Amino acid sequence: MKSTGENHSLLTADDLYLFNEGSHFHLYDKLGAHPATLQGVEGTHFAVWAPEAEQVSVFGTFNHWDPARHPLHPCQFSGIWEGFVPGVGVGALYKFHIRSRHHGAVLIKTDPFARLNEIPPKSASVVWNLDYTWQDSNWMHTRARHNALDAPISIYEVHLGSWMRVPGEGNRSLSYRETAPKLIEYVQRLGFTHVEFLPLMDHPFFGSWGYQTTGYFAPSGNYGTPQDLMYLIDQLHQHDIGVILDWVPSHFPTDEHGLSRFDGSHLFEHADPRQGLHPDWGTAVFNYSRNEVRSFLISSALFWLEQYHADGLRVDAVASMLYLDYSRKEGEWIPNRHGGRENLEAITFLRQLNEEIYRRHPDVQTFAEESTSWPSVSRPTYAGGLGFGMKWDMGWMHDTLEYMALDPVYRKHHHRNLTFRMLYAFQENFLLPLSHDEVVHGKGSLLGKMPGDDWQKFANLRALFGYMYAQAAKKLIFMGGEIGQWREWAHDDSIDWNLLQYQPHQGLQRWVADLNHLYRTEPALHEFDFDPRGFEWIDCQDVDAGVISLLRHGRTPQQHIAVVCNFTPVPRLQYRVGVPQGGYWKELLNSDASMYGGTGLGNLGGLSAEPIPAHDRTHSLAMTLPPLSVLFFKAPS
Template sequence: MAKTHDMTHTVNETSLLSQDDLYLFNEGTHFHLYDKLGAHPVKRGGVSGTTFGVWAPDAAEVSVIGVFNDWKPGAHPLHMREHSGIWEGFLPGVGKGDLYKFHIRSRFNDYQVEKTDPFAIFNEIPPKTASIVWDCEYAWRDAEWMKTRRAHNALDAPQSVYEMHIGSWKRVPDEGDRSLSYRELAAVLPGYLREMNFTHVEFLPIMDHPFFGSWGYQTTGYFASSGCYGTPQDLMFLIDELHGHGIGVILDWVPSHFPTDAHGLSYFDGTHLFEHADPRQGYHPDWQTYIFNFGRNEVRSFLISSALFWMDKYHIDGIRVDAVASTLYLDYSRKEGEWVPNQYGGKENLEAIGFLRRLNEEIYAQYPDVQTTAEESTSWPMVSRPTYLGGLGFGLKWDMGWMHDTLAYMSLDPFFRRYHHDKLTFRMLYAFHENFVLPLSHDEVVYGKGSLLGKMPGDDWQKFANLRLLFGYMYAQAAKKLIFMGGEIGQRSEWAHDRSVEWHLLDQPAHKGLQRWVADLNRLYRDEPALHERDLDPAGFEWIDCTDAESSVISMLRKGKSAGSQMLVACNFTPVPRTNYRIGAPCGGFWKEVLNSDATLYGGSGWGNIGGVEAMPVPLHGRSHSLTLTLPPLAILFFKSPE
């Protein structure tokens, strides 16, 4: 009893929560909860210890259990703060590195459970489930990057993203085929990305997750970086090193659902606290996971705090929000009668829409130099348009339609491509309805879909030529770019999370040539304003000729903001070289061939235009001049306009 009395006496002195904090939390507008809830090592009145805070409104008792009390429930009870639903307390002598959990006894059915701290910033490595008292102290060295990152992340800047899974990018065969740690990655990844000329890296979710095979998409720790690769400070060091090499960092973030593991968020205090109680709204049949109750104020505070936490404490440059479509529609992946209509009888999830809008408003208000990206697989309108115009407020959206159409086209035998020419051209009917990213992501190389190289038709030479052409066509389009790891070297096997990228393939000239091609595409995209300044602006793109289906040839013009900034691009999607092929040009002079996917340097056959072509005053395709070109087989050419 004496210990309980002592803790009660020190609650007000040690609490991190003001009355305003409690009000804003319950109102759903407290977006820095990570500074208030969870475990925070502090010193009060000369006594070192840790303050604990957890939201469990329907608990009858909450106590902290850990190594410091032999995991004995009730030894260190917490106390409810008025009617906020928050339990808190101060434990003297508990400090950084100590293991702990919350023991919760519900007011209902004497339900008792041990829970990982929802606001923990560090947890044990699964299958262990305890939280670890920790801090976010780190001496950042990226002041120059943070000062200039607005320019790096601007919508008119080049954004070429390398998507990767930390656990399987590169492994150590001599040590049980283990993954690299954050610090080991810091020694090799930034240099590789810089050598490859990528502008950003996107990590599949690195938040704490109990099942490695979920790739992080079944998150339990929304504030905890995975301990599989090191401490929070080790991850900060990796991000610091990436920023030092001029590489922006994007994190996948999953607010759409969470797993049912007993130690996690599910049925947290003996009630459906974070999730909807009605399984028609709160359970996802595809992933067998719970769905957040976006209409609950405290849940919105929790999730938006999580997104801002990674920007505040880890200096990340953006988030990619996973599975947005699953949150927007009440009938997503459900049959008739398995979902609950909204108040107007519709299938739109009004509470989730409100949450996503507020999420983006808060992020851009506090961090106007970052970007948010939506993986949204339907034609929901204005995903990447401001909320004041009725949009969802994201900065960018993945163009899933382009990905499906283009991969379907590229997988065809070139003989039949003439009958499917519209798959190349259809995108331009909607290309500027959103701020698009063109994704060739991890989703396209798993679950039996094979690798990108494996999707390409023909013999081995043609497969590589087709893949170089696919990447070139992607970089010629008006949009930002994303390639999943392994694609840039022509990995032959589909991706598996428990083995490394097939780096040994780089001993073979064809794979090395493809890697060099991707690096040069990135360099050209980054260095030439015509290829990136108007990625999201209709004024930056014109077809020259998109009607030659019989030859499977398309040509286009990309334009920068200055008058002379132009790039002419021609693609031949057949293995037949085409000589004396005429294409309209907007002006006379010498058009320099700056990139050719058929160059021997990349593993091609060496067809080309000997460095460039002089435009002749022969009108064609509505242009005043024209070029007479040699179009190599299964290849793309980039020509820079005369100075």
């Protein structure tokens, strides 16, 4: 059995031209392994980009791993090698055998476009199809409003391998299909609008959490097949839950079977280690100046959106892409052609990426994890921005966690940590992240960061979540934070669900659920998350009392929510807060309510605004502020 050659090509002249030009964004339809019937013959078409190879063959279970049996053929001058192997079908294992022009080196490589790979530490690719009958048409037709900038977006961040495990079966992770009903029930009960999965793309080292990706077109086989992942996403959609996938175009691992030195040359990565090696992670950095690399990565992004119906991509480590000197000392980086530190090729790539995504799928969102003050990350490319839909507000996260970790007696000296974000809050479309990165590597859990005795720790964490939901921005909470896990996240263990037998943990979980419900049902808390019309301080200067108060506004007149936060353990009686109108202001939520684990101190369901001026307003509320609490009041309509 031999390859039948170029007559069975799936690649047209246009494909080759667009690929080499850097504007072919559906490469997954052309490269890799594609079961097909060509000229009446059933088999699989293989194609791989290896321009510095002098010989390429495909070998696997179908030819007893003999690299001499099925050589591939160069496809004009594109750098692509291809061939059709009769009789090869779904389930066959294969790799590419590459003899390089560079010193005749021989490389054994996994398919960069594989749709499925063996479970690590094995590394063969698997011939597979993506046949699946989707049942989520209702969601897909209406998801634009679920993902809109004025919609409530509250994200539950999940590492699938450790969200829930099966103790009786060796503490194994749940599969994609096993996860579906459990995750759906949980997310619906807690009121999150979206789930964000840490990278589900194939990765050789489980401890990288998916951030060291080798399979840019293959879901991790640890949890099942491509169709199993499709089923999980399909089921989430059928229950009106959006799905965001974490995606890593910034770097990749140097495992021998992966992308690194793929054809004996630095094909996907920069050759110079000052550009091509990431000093923090020991990983390779993509060469964004190569047209074919940009085609590869943008094709990957669109693949997950189109083939897996993802509703958005969270792009990891954007800051490391933007700066040539990121994490590098003087002399360890190469300036751009203007002598600056900006990575001009990466900027071009990110703009092109977002343009292509939004042009084809205006109803999805892209999220940038960008930790610096780079301007206009979430502004359109035509206005000079990078074109992302939203940006993670890492500054808010650092400032707020630093403040909350302090003993309340010292907080008055750091009051600025709470208020500073409003100086820049509307420069970007911000998402507030309390993500996995804040509860690993010795940082402790969210609950563990809080000061005081156990009661105060829970009260502080409820106050943190309450203040987060009061802010003008979208929200993200990493799994475990919502139940008050004591220990920091460990990827080899399940979340400590047993804690929910204890009332303080139950109360915290209920508080998060009620916050999500309020955020979703009150337009004033989400319509203007990215618009200064939606936020107004009442008083942000009561440093000694440790109290801040604010108003959130919606589009409709008199659509106001007042939020008052007491960040000290001292109850404040008859605390006066100015409001924009008279009438009865209903107390919607009180984090100190008994059902959340608080003292039960409050305002008996609401207060009537008195015609007593305060905070430059004609009316005011004389309220009871419980210790370490956040209160939400709704204006009379």
